[in-house]
Amino acid sequence: EAQVTQNPRYLITVTGKKLTVTCSQNMNHEYMSWYRQDPGLGLRQIYYSMNVEVTDKGDVPEGYKVSRKEKRNFPLILESPSPNQTSLYFCASSPRSGGTLNNEQFFGPGTRLTVL
Amino acid sequence: AQSVTQLDSHVSVSEGTPVLLRCNYSSSYSPSLFWYVQHPNKGLQLLLKYTSAATLVKGINGFEAEFKKSETSFHLTKPSAHMSDAAEYFCVVREARNFGNEKLTFGTGTRLTIIP
Numbered sequence: 437e438a439q440v441t442q443n444p445r446y447l448i449t450v451t452g453k454k455l456t457v458t459c460s461q462n463m464n465h466e467y468m469s470w471y472r473q474d475p476g477l478g479l480r481q482i483y484y485s486m487n488v489e490v491t492d493k494g495d496v497p498e499g500y501k502v503s504r505k506e507k508r509n510f511p512l513i514l515e516s517p518s519p520n521q522t523s524l525y526f527c528a529s530s531p532r533s534g535g536t537l538n539n540e541q542f543f544g545p546g547t548r549l550t551v552l
Numbered sequence: 553a554q555s556v557t558q559l560d561s562h563v564s565v566s567e568g569t570p571v572l573l574r575c576n577y578s579s580s581y582s583p584s585l586f587w588y589v590q591h592p593n594k595g596l597q598l599l600l601k602y603t604s605a606a607t608l609v610k611g612i613n614g615f616e617a618e619f620k621k622s623e624t625s626f627h628l629t630k631p632s633a634h635m636s637d638a639a640e641y642f643c644v645v646r647e648a649r650n651f652g653n654e655k656l657t658f659g660t661g662t663r664l665t666i667i668p
Contacts, residue, residue, distance in 0.1 A: 478642065478658035526595065540586065543596040
């Protein structure tokens, strides 16, 4: 089944304890992205990746890191989480066609993170 | 800069009556527009998309939307609401950027409640 998977789905942690949220897609998509969803703010992009070893900042990158060493995986790293990073996180992927992204993004099921 | 405004944060309709979820956008370029649905504790699912083809777009589950450039609107409609339509709906505008990148801007969401 074509899908985007995220792990863990739920995580409660404490301030300052490094964590990684994994994201994996099995559709051979080149483009991947991370979003956070907060009440009243919709989804906001954290980081995105156009291809392996190509990543760039989205709208709210502060406090996050990403890496793209393999095409299928795009982990989100919080080196020192803080309470304001408590949120619902979504990973998404999209194919590229003709050099442009003219397709929908496929979203993972979400990871609910609470930082105490 | 592009933006999306979903005019209603909550909409309630009776089962079997029409649904209208309103979305206005602004974009410096010719945008692509999407509607996504998020059911409770689920990821986002694409309902429909407009990518400069027909202005009336039909999606899944009986939903459709009309792109009106003069009004900068992309309202989502369904003739007859079903209980399973209860969810949160996001209007999204996509803008192509340099080097094959794209930016998705999400609206803040409209929660649709169906009254039995």
